[in-house]
Amino acid sequence: MTSRITRTSILVFFGLVWLLPVYLLVINANKSPQAYNSNESWIPSGTSLISNMVNAWRLSNLGDSVLSSLIYSIVSPLIAVLVGAAVGFAIVALRMKHGFWWFVFVFGGTVFPLQMVLLPLFDGYSRMGLFDTHTGMIIVYTAISIPFSAFVMRNFFTGIAHSVFEAAVIDGASTWWIFLRVYLPMAVSALVAIFILQATFIWNDLLLGLTLSQSDNVRPVVTTLSGMQSTYGGAQLSTVLAAGILVSLPTVTLFMFTQKFFSRGLALGQY
């Protein structure tokens, strides 16, 4: 079929165009800062990618930020997934009275822009000693991950026949037991999907990091990258580009390997 060949060649052509910025990023991050020539952006030279990354790791204490972001993007989604599942469980399995409105309340937390909470959070965090702390960052990242998690889990649990719950009740199981031993194990795929989506979102967050943290060892990694760009952009461009790769690699890799989860998560109603 000719249209098949045409379609494939169009896709290959645009695919290559799409990869050009990535090509430029990689070859220029690979150049040694000493031999860097800003007029030869398209020509690969040097083999300094690793040493540039090592320098970037030290610059602005990027290493500390990587560690912080790792903590945020593991701990917060983990809590959010469980809390969101509990909300879904109460509404669907326990048939909570006015459950739909409780759901709307929780889900509504994701609708408005973050700008709406920044200043009071900054103000409140400063007064309560949560500003520029790991705890503060974990709390805020957890809270913003809950609405989406509750949304997906409610949808997921709706697909489980209520007779499953009733049978467990007849067997004398408590609600907590049913939640932890019956419903959660059935929902592993959805839980993992939410976890991955939220981890990616938190890793890539800039705004909350910019507003609620300050010191090198609390600041998340994208916020640090943003700072590096303005501080070292001219003189050590190849190092900053290497930092960009370092920061992007985990989420890009995760996204590539878990496309299935992502598409399933999206089909379940991400955002």
Added chain:
Amino acid sequence: MTVKKDHYRWAARSFVAPGVLLVAVVLYLPLLWTVFLSFTSYDGLSSPKWIGAANYLQMFQDPDFLNSMSNTLLWVVGTLVVPVGLGLVLALLTFNLKGGVWLRLPFLIPYGISGIGVGLIWSFVLQNNGALDQALHFFGVVDNPRWLLDAPLNTVVMIVAAAWQGVGVNALLFSIGLQSIPKEPLEAARLDGARGFRLFGSILWPMLRPLTTVVIGLSIVASLKTFDIVLGMTKGGPGRVSETLALTMYKDTFVNSQYGLGSAIAVFLTVVTLLAAILYLREQLSKKNEF
């Protein structure tokens, strides 16, 4: 056995409590406080003074705000045309295509990159005498515009960067939609000789409509919040010419310490976002409001 409604009242409450409390304290409480602050004069040190709608009046007379508003509008329109339109085209091109999953991969890579990462790459490409200018020189074009310095061109090129990042995920969403279309009407239409645009117009497009509404709603809401890419590429400059509402709010609040004005911008942005969100929320909730 039938479980009576409300039999598990207290159990249910204990299950929703953590979620409801966290969302209430970390999101809703600050939200209400921002609404209050938008009617006050506040610098973070002394207590807020009630000044009525003065912040809003000041906001709508502020040329920086109005410029930021028109930039944001450009973002909304731009991200509808480019990433959503192109996403649909990509999904159609890969639909039922052998190896389509692999061919979609280059478009998905940028989605994993943060806004700042995307900004870093593209400001490198677009800077004066950067990669793009060098390529154009090579092909004999010498009189290049200053991509990131002239408005509104800088907003346009930033929309291109955002499209580069976002097109893959829209393609993925549309692909899911296309795959969920039942095979029978498609086959019937094919047997009747429908091909290409006819097949698209009479079968695919009507069946994709609900999903398209969702993708458009998501795209509008996301573009209204545009912040990272602009901060990463122009910092809203030169001066304040390429700011978006989200960035203007941030700068007025945290750089200029005009807390009341910043809050008023946040409220305005939220009202506009909510209006757009209704577009896709209606679609999302109407399908599943059986409780």
